[in-house]
Amino acid sequence: MQDQILTWITFIPMLGMLAIVLAPKNNTALIKGITFVATGLPFLLATWMYFSLFDKASAELQFVQNVMWIESINATYFVGVDGLSLCLVWLTTLLLLVAVPASFGINKAQKSYYALLLLLEVGILGVFVSQDYFLFYVFWEIMLLPMYFLIGIWGGPRREYAAIKFFLYTLAGSVLMLIAVVALRLDSGTFSLPELTRLAGEGNLLGKNLPFGGDLLGMRFTTWVFWFLFVGFAIKIPVFPFHTWLPDAHVQAPTPISVILAGILLKLGGYGLMRACFTLVPDAFNEFAYVLGVLGVISIIYGAFVALGQTDFKRMVAYSSVSHMGYVLLGMAALTEWGMSGAALQMFNHGTSSAVLFLIVGVIYDRAHHRDLNGFGGLSQVMPVYWGLTTIGFFAALGLPGMAGFVSEAMTLLGAYQSDIEGFKLLVVLSVIGIVITAAFLLWAMQRVFLGKLNEKYANYGDMNLREVACQAPFLFLCIALGIFPFYLLNWMEPSIKKLVQTLGG
Amino acid sequence: MQAYLTQLGHIAPELVLTLVALVVLVMDLVWKGRDSKRIGYITLGGLAVTAWVLWNQWRTLGDTNGALAETAFGMVTVDRFGTFFKLFTVGSLAVVTGFVLADRRERKHGIGEYYFLLLGAAIGIFFMVSTNNLLLLMLGLELLSLASYSLAGFHKGDKRSAEAALKYVIFGGLSAGVMLYGISLLYGMTGTLDLNAMGRGGTQGYPVGLAAQFLISPVPVALAIVLVLAGFAYKVSVVPFHFWTPDVYEGAPTPVTTFLAVASKAAGFAVLLRFVGSLFLVDGVHEAVAAYGEKVGLLLAVLAAVTMTLGNLSALRQTSLKRMLAYSSIAHAGYVLMGLAAMTPEGFTASIFYLAAYYFMNLGAFGFLLYFEGVTGSEQVDSLKGMGWRHPVVAWSMVIFLVSLTGLPPTVGFYGKLLLFYEGIDAGLGWLVVVAALNSVVSLFYYFRVAKVMFLTEPEDAVRTTQPALAGFLAILGALTVVTGVVNERLRTWSDDGQASLGIPQDAARR
Numbered sequence A: 001m002q003d004q005i006l007t008w009i010t011f012i013p014m015l016g017m018l019a020i021v022l023a024p025k026n027n028t029a030l031i032k033g034i035t036f037v038a039t040g041l042p043f044l045l046a047t048w049m050y051f052s053l054f055d056k057a058s059a060e061l062q063f064v065q066n067v068m069w070i071e072s073i074n075a076t077y078f079v080g081v082d083g084l085s086l087c088l089v090w091l092t093t094l095l096l097l098v099a100v101p102a103s104f105g106i107n108k109a110q111k112s113y114y115a116l117l118l119l120l121e122v123g124i125l126g127v128f129v130s131q132d133y134f135l136f137y138v139f140w141e142i143m144l145l146p147m148y149f150l151i152g153i154w155g156g157p158r159r160e161y162a163a164i165k166f167f168l169y170t171l172a173g174s175v176l177m178l179i180a181v182v183a184l185r186l187d188s189g190t191f192s193l194p195e196l197t198r199l200a201g202e203g204n205l206l207g208k209n210l211p212f213g214g215d216l217l218g219m220r221f222t223t224w225v226f227w228f229l230f231v232g233f234a235i236k237i238p239v240f241p242f243h244t245w246l247p248d249a250h251v252q253a254p255t256p257i258s259v260i261l262a263g264i265l266l267k268l269g270g271y272g273l274m275r276a277c278f279t280l281v282p283d284a285f286n287e288f289a290y291v292l293g294v295l296g297v298i299s300i301i302y303g304a305f306v307a308l309g310q311t312d313f314k315r316m317v318a319y320s321s322v323s324h325m326g327y328v329l330l331g332m333a334a335l336t337e338w339g340m341s342g343a344a345l346q347m348f349n350h351g352t353s354s355a356v357l358f359l360i361v362g363v364i365y366d367r368a369h370h371r372d373l374n375g376f377g378g379l380s381q382v383m384p385v386y387w388g389l390t391t392i393g394f395f396a397a398l399g400l401p402g403m404a405g406f407v408s409e410a411m412t413l414l415g416a417y418q419s420d421i422e423g424f425k426l427l428v429v430l431s432v433i434g435i436v437i438t439a440a441f442l443l444w445a446m447q448r449v450f451l452g453k454l455n456e457k458y459a460n461y462g463d464m465n466l467r468e469v470a471c472q473a474p475f476l477f478l479c480i481a482l483g484i485f486p487f488y489l490l491n492w493m494e495p496s497i498k499k500l501v502q503t504l505g506g
Numbered sequence B: 001m002q003a004y005l006t007q008l009g010h011i012a013p014e015l016v017l018t019l020v021a022l023v024v025l026v027m028d029l030v031w032k033g034r035d036s037k038r039i040g041y042i043t044l045g046g047l048a049v050t051a052w053v054l055w056n057q058w059r060t061l062g063d064t065n066g067a068l069a070e071t072a073f074g075m076v077t078v079d080r081f082g083t084f085f086k087l088f089t090v091g092s093l094a095v096v097t098g099f100v101l102a103d104r105r106e107r108k109h110g111i112g113e114y115y116f117l118l119l120g121a122a123i124g125i126f127f128m129v130s131t132n133n134l135l136l137l138m139l140g141l142e143l144l145s146l147a148s149y150s151l152a153g154f155h156k157g158d159k160r161s162a163e164a165a166l167k168y169v170i171f172g173g174l175s176a177g178v179m180l181y182g183i184s185l186l187y188g189m190t191g192t193l194d195l196n197a198m199g200r201g202g203t204q205g206y207p208v209g210l211a212a213q214f215l216i217s218p219v220p221v222a223l224a225i226v227l228v229l230a231g232f233a234y235k236v237s238v239v240p241f242h243f244w245t246p247d248v249y250e251g252a253p254t255p256v257t258t259f260l261a262v263a264s265k266a267a268g269f270a271v272l273l274r275f276v277g278s279l280f281l282v283d284g285v286h287e288a289v290a291a292y293g294e295k296v297g298l299l300l301a302v303l304a305a306v307t308m309t310l311g312n313l314s315a316l317r318q319t320s321l322k323r324m325l326a327y328s329s330i331a332h333a334g335y336v337l338m339g340l341a342a343m344t345p346e347g348f349t350a351s352i353f354y355l356a357a358y359y360f361m362n363l364g365a366f367g368f369l370l371y372f373e374g375v376t377g378s379e380q381v382d383s384l385k386g387m388g389w390r391h392p393v394v395a396w397s398m399v400i401f402l403v404s405l406t407g408l409p410p411t412v413g414f415y416g417k418l419l420l421f422y423e424g425i426d427a428g429l430g431w432l433v434v435v436a437a438l439n440s441v442v443s444l445f446y447y448f449r450v451a452k453v454m455f456l457t458e459p460e461d462a463v464r465t466t467q468p469a470l471a472g473f474l475a476i477l478g479a480l481t482v483v484t485g486v487v488n489e490r491l492r493t494w495s496d497d498g499q500a501s502l503g504i505p506q507d508a509a510r511r
Helices: A005-022 A028-053 A083-102 A110-129 A133-142 A144-154 A159-188 A193-201 A221-236 A245-252 A255-276 A282-308 A313-334 A337-368 A384-398 A404-418 A424-450 A466-484 A487-504 B002-010 B012-030 B037-064 B080-102 B112-129 B134-152 B159-190 B195-200 B210-216 B218-235 B244-251 B254-281 B287-316 B321-341 B345-376 B392-406 B412-426 B430-455 B468-486 B489-500
Strands: A062-070 A075-081
Touching: A005 A028, A005 A062, A005 A075, A005 A083, A005 A110, A028 A083, A028 A110, A062 A133, A075 A083, A075 A110, A075 A133, A083 A110, A083 A255, A083 A337, A083 A466, A083 A487, A110 A133, A110 A144, A110 A255, A133 A144, A133 A159, A133 A193, A133 A255, A144 A159, A144 A255, A144 B430, A159 A193, A159 A221, A159 A245, A159 B412, A159 B430, A221 A255, A221 A282, A245 A255, A245 A313, A255 A313, A255 A337, A282 A313, A282 A424, A282 A487, A313 A337, A313 A404, A313 A424, A337 A384, A337 A404, A337 A466, A337 A487, A384 A404, A384 A424, A384 A466, A404 A424, A404 A466, A466 A487, B002 B012, B012 B037, B012 B112, B037 B080, B037 B112, B080 B112, B080 B254, B080 B345, B080 B468, B080 B489, B112 B134, B112 B254, B134 B159, B134 B254, B159 B195, B159 B210, B159 B218, B159 B244, B195 B254, B210 B218, B210 B287, B218 B254, B218 B287, B244 B254, B244 B321, B254 B287, B254 B321, B254 B345, B287 B321, B287 B430, B321 B345, B321 B412, B321 B430, B345 B392, B345 B412, B345 B468, B345 B489, B392 B412, B392 B430, B392 B468, B412 B430, B412 B468
Parallel strands: none
Antiparallel strands: A062 A075
């Protein structure tokens, strides 16, 4: 059991999906029950792994399973986790578990909804545990289909547009990624990520075995691979200028799907860059680190400014994600241990804080059926609990000291400031603008929704119910707890981050 | 006498199939005017026997490195390559026969000749895929074409069907003439109709070959080869010989369209693979000819890029599902051509694998079309509104086929595309791979318009008829599409076995 624990975690949701397919359509209680079990068990297993089974002092892959899958192309079923992926696996299982009660408001075609939700979980977990690039890619693509339908069927008025836009953008990125993966396989003879990383570290992954022998149209093989992979992952993060699918997808998606999208799907991009892009082409990464830093800072500032201009609550939160994920890119590009740890921590913390923000939007949308920031006012008088939780969520998101977001943003910026790469100090200074603007749009939004004169239309609104509080509670807890004890996460990640930075030559 | 019988044994599958066709024809006369379902069952039974004979032949051929040393009557080459495509044909014909039986819009009486024509087309394919002799190849191709013309126009009263048949005849006749001219040029220059002799000419005891002619003057050789390739390009609907495809696919009865899109197209590719392989790549081919083969490869690569792009872009605008699938089949011809353009044995394997993958997903997509023609009586994508909620099994199966046609994992279509990309890059055709990859993004848009209409819109009317047998079949096909996407080593080995018997020297040092 312990040896195959990752396989169980990944495929229990799939068993749940099959069970739901066979379940009668009208028995929604049974369907929800199955979904609870199928998301709950992976969460319990992941928690068990996190606190007890996992050796956090080691930077090596643990719980490894490596079985030959397709012999002719040397693709393997190779799974394993290190500290970095384990943290994200745990976050995924938590988010998906919370997404189940958060979905109780959905009444349309519940059977399909929960089946697709579980399929989505299989895809996400699969990406985090895969150590074989072929397997990684398969899981990466499996996610797209359920996401398309979840946005497209249960989304808002412009859901068809948002769903296909999401699908097309992500697929455009991933076909480029596929070409790079195939090229790497042809050069090295393996899909194994640790093996590819090793070869790259030794300088043996330069495309010498390809027909064009390393150079193509005046660009080095590694440069090509780097940009193909980078674009594939950057679309997912999303980094400016690849972010335009995100506001549409977020705004149209139903609340629990927005939560998953912001909480975990965006992290796949950052994780992919760390695990399956930079390490495979370290020289190209070093060469373009400054470009990535600039893109990160543009995302931070641009995302914050655009969020400031929104009147749609959800759209504002969506753009805040662009801004927050900019820190991840900036931290990674700095190529220092602090920067990289900060980026990893920021991914986790954005996972929890953005989940809270989207749940907050969901609460008010369920009652008012609109999200116009200017249409509310004075809600603190009728919904005190909601106001209180929103305050915590907003403060976590804007990086108030003592909250999780502060630690990770501070680490990222410090790490970037320490960077040896010329010009990063300027980038750090510039990104401070983003912090100020983030505080501005969040506080301004709070003012417009909760303070001021009570809008009479909403005077009879009930406060948050127990289900809604329960959905937000774990994330708010994490936002506060990791602000005070960030080492509960950092200690797990540290060895693998150290190794990663060393591999990259930082 | 003994030798004669042995040689007859080599063409046992063809003989069995011919026998079945004759039985069908006679029984149709005997049972005239009555329910033709029984004829359909006879066809299915006959196909099962043929498949069994072919399977035995496939296994026996394993003992002789995939190909028999002797040909049957100096004409029919018995090798695994041919047998692979014959099995493919039998498999698709069985499904097509099932489709005819399940077709709601088809009349049920006096359609025995429908089955006879289908079987006749299959006999044509059988001969054309298993010969190195250009004459027999031409005869097989013409038999297939003649049967297809009549099948396309089978709905005599239907204007579109008649139009389709006429267009098909005109285009087909023209391209057959062009191809025949190319073949006669080749014959005139080399004095042989045997592809192997042409390719190896000048070496291994063949007196005159392509090489000798080529060294004298490359222009007529190039002309002849381009003319022959044009004939094949027409058969597999490669741009610029694709104009007939959308009209014929749309006008022909849906089972016939299925046959044209799957079996006929695969047969076209089979002869194309054999032609290119035997002339330019086989063991012992003259250097000059091999070098010329690289130019042909480049030509094919350009054709592949143009074909897939044009096919996909045209498909974007279609409102009829049938017409959309026609353009999609043009685009897929472009993908298959990638493997050929690589001009390597592994590239050929990838092409064959992709055709096998295409079998699952395209039969599925056409089965879906047939199902909904029975429900709504329309081929328009818009008529599928909300069908996902009314017919979940069929609709979700269709989603699998669409995913596979787009080339997303974990389906067989993805693995096929991966192999093609792989061989493309390995052959130095990186640009073509990028074009193909971007093309699959474009194709996502129109494929998923079907999914969108089915699931993202509300049903309009209360049509509730179902065809459980067809729905079950589509579900099985959908499951197979996923299963072969995950467990595909066997299918790849078969494709490779088929390719290996073409006699192309294999690259042993491959990793």
